[in-house]
Amino acid sequence: MMKTISENRCFGGVQGVYSHNSEACGVDMTFAVFLPEIAEEAPVPVLWYLSGLTCTHENAMTKAGAQAWAAREGIALVFPDTSPRGDGVADDEAYDMGQGAGFYVNATEAPWAPHFNMWDYVAEELPALLAGTFSIDPDRQGITGHSMGGHGALTLAMGLPGRFRSVSAFAPICNPTASDWGRKQLGGYLGPDESVWAKHDATLQMAARGFDGPMLIDTGTADQFGDLLKTESLAAAIAEKRQPATLRMQRGYDHSYFFVSTFMEDHVAFHAEALWR
Amino acid sequence: MMKTISENRCFGGVQGVYSHNSEACGVDMTFAVFLPEIAEEAPVPVLWYLSGLTCTHENAMTKAGAQAWAAREGIALVFPDTSPRGDGVADDEAYDMGQGAGFYVNATEAPWAPHFNMWDYVAEELPALLAGTFSIDPDRQGITGHSMGGHGALTLAMGLPGRFRSVSAFAPICNPTASDWGRKQLGGYLGPDESVWAKHDATLQMAARGFDGPMLIDTGTADQFGDLLKTESLAAAIAEKRQPATLRMQRGYDHSYFFVSTFMEDHVAFHAEALWR
Numbered sequence: 001m002m003k004t005i006s007e008n009r010c011f012g013g014v015q016g017v018y019s020h021n022s023e024a025c026g027v028d029m030t031f032a033v034f035l036p037e038i039a040e041e042a043p044v045p046v047l048w049y050l051s052g053l054t055c056t057h058e059n060a061m062t063k064a065g066a067q068a069w070a071a072r073e074g075i076a077l078v079f080p081d082t083s084p085r086g087d088g089v090a091d092d093e094a095y096d097m098g099q100g101a102g103f104y105v106n107a108t109e110a111p112w113a114p115h116f117n118m119w120d121y122v123a124e125e126l127p128a129l130l131a132g133t134f135s136i137d138p139d140r141q142g143i144t145g146h147s148m149g150g151h152g153a154l155t156l157a158m159g160l161p162g163r164f165r166s167v168s169a170f171a172p173i174c175n176p177t178a179s180d181w182g183r184k185q186l187g188g189y190l191g192p193d194e195s196v197w198a199k200h201d202a203t204l205q206m207a208a209r210g211f212d213g214p215m216l217i218d219t220g221t222a223d224q225f226g227d228l229l230k231t232e233s234l235a236a237a238i239a240e241k242r243q244p245a246t247l248r249m250q251r252g253y254d255h256s257y258f259f260v261s262t263f264m265e266d267h268v269a270f271h272a273e274a275l276w277r
Numbered sequence: 278m279m280k281t282i283s284e285n286r287c288f289g290g291v292q293g294v295y296s297h298n299s300e301a302c303g304v305d306m307t308f309a310v311f312l313p314e315i316a317e318e319a320p321v322p323v324l325w326y327l328s329g330l331t332c333t334h335e336n337a338m339t340k341a342g343a344q345a346w347a348a349r350e351g352i353a354l355v356f357p358d359t360s361p362r363g364d365g366v367a368d369d370e371a372y373d374m375g376q377g378a379g380f381y382v383n384a385t386e387a388p389w390a391p392h393f394n395m396w397d398y399v400a401e402e403l404p405a406l407l408a409g410t411f412s413i414d415p416d417r418q419g420i421t422g423h424s425m426g427g428h429g430a431l432t433l434a435m436g437l438p439g440r441f442r443s444v445s446a447f448a449p450i451c452n453p454t455a456s457d458w459g460r461k462q463l464g465g466y467l468g469p470d471e472s473v474w475a476k477h478d479a480t481l482q483m484a485a486r487g488f489d490g491p492m493l494i495d496t497g498t499a500d501q502f503g504d505l506l507k508t509e510s511l512a513a514a515i516a517e518k519r520q521p522a523t524l525r526m527q528r529g530y531d532h533s534y535f536f537v538s539t540f541m542e543d544h545v546a547f548h549a550e551a552l553w554r
């Protein structure tokens with residue numbers, strides 16, 4: 001059922017792009033996997049990278065520079081898409097709703113419910129496919145992401161206790177229930193009852209349960225979307241919860257992949273330490 | 278006259294994109310410059326990166342991963358465009374002719390002659406602009422490039438003795454006077470007299486004069502354009518000339534940026550050794 005779209009030799013390993021018919025999303029979904037060379041010998045740990053608004057599987061695969069460090073650390077990378085796509089899939093004119101903006105939730109509302117099940121896709125379906133297909137060790141998983149993908153990484157890590165050994169994020173959306181990057185989407189996908197939104201808010205999840213493992217968050221002081229991210233809410237929640245975590249406000253950096261790539265080495269090393277231990 | 282299009286903090290330095298009215302090309306040209314943090318204190322060496330067919334200043338800037346290593350080595354990077362562009366500029370339906378395919382020559386033939394002067398642009402105009410604008414040391418320049426840009430790097434390095442201390446290339450077009458990646462373009466831009474093509478053929482230049490400095494070339498054994506590159510011609514010319522050079526055929530790599538980014542660390546380190554000495 002899985003189709004190979006491309007495979008390129010990369011840092012001694014293989015950067016592949018694949019598609020498959022997703023049951024969770026009811027359409028063909030495309031994703032990318034980087035396998036380091038040592039995966040030929042034995043299963044390796046895996047780091048999930050969830051992307052942000054408007055992105056596909058491709059942006060981070062080509063611009064984040066993660067393969068250099070993953071090859072060095074002997075870790076696989078997975079880059080899922082950010083939403084279902086295609087002619088039969090609902091969409092919205094706004095860049096931050098619909099296709100390219102799945103927000104890592106299972107939609108319950110029309111017109112989104114039939115296809116927008118990115119939580120199940122990333123939490124259940126794709127891991128099962130990967131475990132049966134690639135030389136990766138499902139007992140050693142970490143997760144990271146950028147912006148909306150940072151939101152996804154944090155909420156999945158806290159929402160699936162025991163699944164991920166480590167979590168990090170680049171400029172994550174931290175408190176979507178209180179932000180224009182969140183209220184519209186959670187309302188649209190999940191309906192008006194805000195109690196069901198809480199599962200998808202990293203700040204609320206931090207207050208409610210936290211994460212059993214190390215956490216690393218980088219956000220730029222010059223992030224042009226800083227007001228929408230609400231980093232201050234998560235920072236306060238982390239401190240109040242006494243959550244083991246490192247939050248770094250990086251001087252002068254903005255929201256771009258120039259920021260992400262700059263700190264990718266740190267993030268991969270952070271996960272490697274947790275995953276190879 | 279120079280306009281700043283964007284500047285992003287990147288690996289402690291600044292990745293900028295700029296445009297200016299080019300006299301050589303008779304149109305506005307866009308280019309990118311990465312300055313490492315230490316350029317704030319004193320001028321730094323500069324490494325030119327010339328891009329391949331269909332590329333702009335942007336491809337390598339976002340996909341080659343060069344800033345990580347340039348920041349570490351304290352070297353500036355320059356990414357010129359690959360041709361003049363715009364409504365008033367001649368073009369061709371083929372991807373390998375006209376806009377995006379300047380081949381680093383000064384065209385003498387219609388309809389190309391008015392704008393297609395990429396040799397002068399890269400050899401004279403842009404260096405003068407950079408030297409007067411950025412904290413770079415014009416006495417410490419190296420040059421590299423990919424595919425058509427590797428051709429440009431090699432021919433400019435050999436054609437401008439004393440200008441570049443070091444030259445390297447990723448999967449360069451090595452012998453365009455004998456390849457379908459070259460004969461059409463050199464004929465179109467320079468006319469039917471093949472004697473004037475020789476300046477723009479790395480193999481012929483190697484035989485005629487060579488390069489006074491170190492040279493590094495990487496090409497993948499699985500390069501899908503291997504037959505067009507004619508690496509074997511340049512390899513033979515290097516050996517015959519007794520040119521100090523390292524030519525590496527990299528097992529399993531193709532022509533993509535996954536190949537380029539894999540070996541970028543080596544290339545930047547190679548140039549740094551020559552430029553900081």
